[in-house]
Amino acid sequence: MTQQELTAYIQANFDGKLTLLDTGRAEPMFEVRSENLIESARRLRDDPQLKFEFLCNLGGVDTGQRLEIVYSIASLTNHLRLDFKLALAYEHPSVETMTVVWPAANWYEREMFELYGIEVKNHPDLRPLLLPENWNQGNPMRKNWDAPDFVRMPEL
């Protein structure tokens, strides 16, 4: 299955739950709504034509207007790659855990939780992962974040 065939297959078979974004890049990027997230992910994993059984990466993005979560998945059986993202508002961002579909999401979601402050519902073990144990200065990867000893790079 080529990249174009994959895009066409997903557009034909996912009832519009995964919408193609116009990014101008060679690799397609899909967007999913949070109510369809787990169901769509399960179908991507279990569809015999796709079999996306491998979660490569999961990360948060702060665009300045909204928060996003980007899931990068791959199929080792069918040699496919796919990215899809989920948009969240700044007020109380929360998402269902992806560990029920891909257990590899566990640590990625812990990292996202502490760096972006995105709450992950039903996560099996939502403890801080990377920051120091006594960290109390918020979520450092947010665009509007500041801390007492944080020094911004001067404009050059």
Added chain:
Amino acid sequence: MGVIKKIPIYTESIPGGALVATNLEAVLNFGRSKSLWYLLFGTACCAIELMCTGASRYDFDRLGMIFRASPRQADLIIAAGTITKKMAPRLRRLYDQMSEPRYVIAMGGCTIKGGPFYYDSYSVEKGIDHIVPVDIYIPGCPPRPESLLEGCLHLQEKIRTQKLSEWQEK
């Protein structure tokens, strides 16, 4: 390389052996400066230069510097690399586990003042002298092995000239 200063020794033969009178401070300082065993503490790219200095081309062993994997056996920490805020308490703990006398070399820009992570970084400690007392600073990003060797020679010089009476716990 540096000039080896002679230790003041006075010997007098007596039946069955010899009497030796010497300066305890000079002997202790000589011994300490020539056997600086350092703790393996490489946390970033400076560790590559540290490894290179320890390998055959630059040959740390000729200064009597041998790496140790345990702070109990080490006299010196070469803090080679970025110290993050999460790593800082661990560095302090390793320093506390070393036996006196102990020395610290801050290698590279990150350990001196945060280096390239001084701006726009939430996770990097801006200088390890907030955590442990530093004897020698070696600037560079990372410093070449020659710089590290010169820093170690400076540390040896510092140890050779230290006074026992002025020694105090840091």
